Amino acid sequence: MTADVSSSGNPLPPRTRLLLNLSNQSHLLDQFFTTLTNPTSANASSLPGLYALLQETTDDLLALRKDVVAHQEVWARIERKKKEVVDLEKRSRGLMRALKVESDELGVMVKQGREIMDSVDKVQKSTSLKFLHGSTEW
Numbered sequence: 001m002t003a004d005v006s007s008s009g010n011p012l013p014p015r016t017r018l019l020l021n022l023s024n025q026s027h028l029l030d031q032f033f034t035t036l037t038n039p040t041s042a043n044a045s046s047l048p049g050l051y052a053l054l055q056e057t058t059d060d061l062l063a064l065r066k067d068v069v070a071h072q073e074v075w076a077r078i079e080r081k082k083k084e085v086v087d088l089e090k091r092s093r094g095l096m097r098a099l100k101v102e103s104d105e106l107g108v109m110v111k112q113g114r115e116i117m118d119s120v121d122k123v124q125k126s127t128s129l130k131f132l133h134g135s136t137e138w
Contacts, residue, residue, distance in 0.1 A: 014068050021064065025057045 010017055032050045035043040 010063075010067075014064060014071065017060075017064050017067075021057055021060050025054065025061075028054050028057065 012020070028050055032047070032054065035047055035050065
């Protein structure tokens with residue numbers, strides 16, 4: 001069971017997205033500070049573009065954070081469900097063991113009941129035979 005919790009629509013896993021984003025930000029920051037330390041008119045014109053790209057990567061990080069939080073919530077629900085399944089499995093195994101014990105006890109009781117019925121039948125047959133033969137002894 002997988003759930004797509006990505007709000008950004010990016011198919012990459014969060015770890016990969018984070019590494020790519022941080023790598024891009026590092027590169028952009030290097031360019032940005034290099035441009036700031038060597039102020040020329042050509043470099044100065046690239047500052048707004050670098051700043052906009054840095055802002056984009058920051059926004060991507062915020063989206064990634066939201067995705068990770070949503071992923072963690074889904075993961076926590078999955079973990080709770082897994083625990084419920086384990087608990088239910090333990091409970092059902094316990095019930096099956098109890099049912100087996102009760103079934104065995106019932107089997108013993110049925111066997112004892114049959115033995116008693118057989119004994120009663122034997123007594124009835126012997127009594128009826130004695131009665132038919134005119135025996136007065138019981």
